[in-house]
Amino acid sequence: MKIKNEKLEYMLNDSAVDSVAEKVQSFLAALNMEKKNILRIRLTVEEILLNWQEHYDGEVPFTFLTGKRLGAPFISIVLAGESVNPLERMEEECGEWSSRLLVNMGISPTYSYSKGKNIITFKPKKEKMNPMVSLLGAVALAVVLGLLAQMLPASVHEMLTEYFVTPIYDAFLGVLTTVGIPVVFLAIVSGICGVGDVASFGKIGKRMVGKFLQQEFVYAAIGTILAIPFFKLIITTKVNVGAQLASVVGMVMDMLPKNIISPFLEGNCMQLIVIAVALGLTLLVMGERTKLITKGIEQLTDIGMFLLDRLNDVVPVFCFFVVLQLIMSGTAMAVVSAWKVLVGTILLALLGVIFNLIYVGRKKEISPVVLGKKLLPPVLIALATASSSAAFGTNSVNCTKKLGIDNKIVSFGLPIGNTLCHPGHVFIFLLCSLNMAEYYQVECSVVWFVIAAGMCAIMPMVMAPVVGGTAAAYTLLFNQLGIPMTALPVALALSVVCDFFATGLNMAYLQINLLLRADEQDLLDYGVLSKTNG
Known part of the structure; x- marks a missing residue:
């Protein structure tokens, strides 16, 4: 369904609230959003309009x-x-960081x-074509054309590689x-x-963020x-032993930037992380x-994420040319040997999920099988879509x-966990490396x-959730x-395939994390948890 720009004028009354809510639902349905997220946005719109209706005397005009x-x-x-912000209550309940994460998810x-x-x-996320389809389609086409290119004369083969394929690869890189x-x-x-905002929740927020970060490094x-x-x-x-110690000291010293x-010019990620942490802590204090x-x-970060999202549209083209180059240069066996990444990520x-x-199960005296079945609904959605946002409402x-789990934990723990809880992607980065x-x-x-191990623990937390961000x-x-x-292209293809399994299993890790944090704070309803028919 083609999306058209629409502008409607209303007077703020009960009839207008109902009409706008219907329009919102129809618009979001055309974007193929998950039903629970559509309902969430519709209810939010209704609450906003009712809040304004309560504040302003009489019917006032507004534009939709x-x-x-x-x-x-x-x-x-x-x-x-006059200025009336109807979202203040939401930010007070969830924290500014959690609210911003929900905004970035389009919810x-x-x-x-x-x-x-x-x-x-609202900036809802439109359901895009499965990235796996476009990426694997580009790889398949590159394989066919690469094999055909082997039949070309050597001079033509070299000319295509030197003046066509390689420059495109270098430019995209x-x-x-x-x-x-x-x-x-x-x-x-x-x-x-943003962690400074979570600190306002006291011990709960600090411990939750700390556990998410600790988990990533432990799994790595x-x-x-x-x-x-x-x-x-x-x-x-x-x-x-002295040489080993010198290597470790050298690694630490190399993390400290000379300027x-x-x-930034050299792309030294470890030094960039050190500068970023130092700057972030300074601003926090x-x-x-x-x-x-x-x-x-924050606004610059959003701009960068937007650019990566646009860059995401041409990633299949990039992969096409690089896989073509791999085949033409005789180094395509890198793809064949990469089965270990897929099998290893799943295993x-x-x-990790089974251990948890x-x-x-032993701690709360509940069958691991029963608990596993309770975790399934958001896991299955994430497995099918490779999207934590699509599973957010169900989760x-x-x-x-x-x-x-008490809503005090869920309201800010879930969006934060969608950003910080990525054990499955830690394994993808690690095994690809x-x-x-x-x-x-x-x-x-x-x-x-x-x-x-350190960088593979950090990367899933800071990358944009698109193929361009992964690249x-x-x-x-x-x-x-x-x-x-x-x-790079082999790693990208593997990541797209593994992403479905990793995202699905991340949902299981996240729910278990929230359950444990709720139990620590006595915010867990054991009666609900122990129901075998839940």
């Missing part, structure tokens, strides 16, 4: 707009008059006041680096600043130890005095109605493994680990 801006769907409600609105007008804006490096940096800074470390034996890596072993410019700077960084993620089910209902290190015979020392993250990761950039 829907359509597209720069290809992105939007819903806006504009009401002239919650933003409020602004300009030129005497109250403006409410340059764009990824240009956009990706600042986005990773800004995402870390804005994320740290365990995954590294379990996965190493299954890859034929060139491991450099040094029995000299603020070179890490200074609080209100740097509020404008913090807001500016490691499942192993057994642990929670929220599932946590409260089937697991008995080990697989490419095996194929390209990269020398791996103890320090290399430490850096790989930017791999560009930084491979550059840091000394893996050739020709590994």
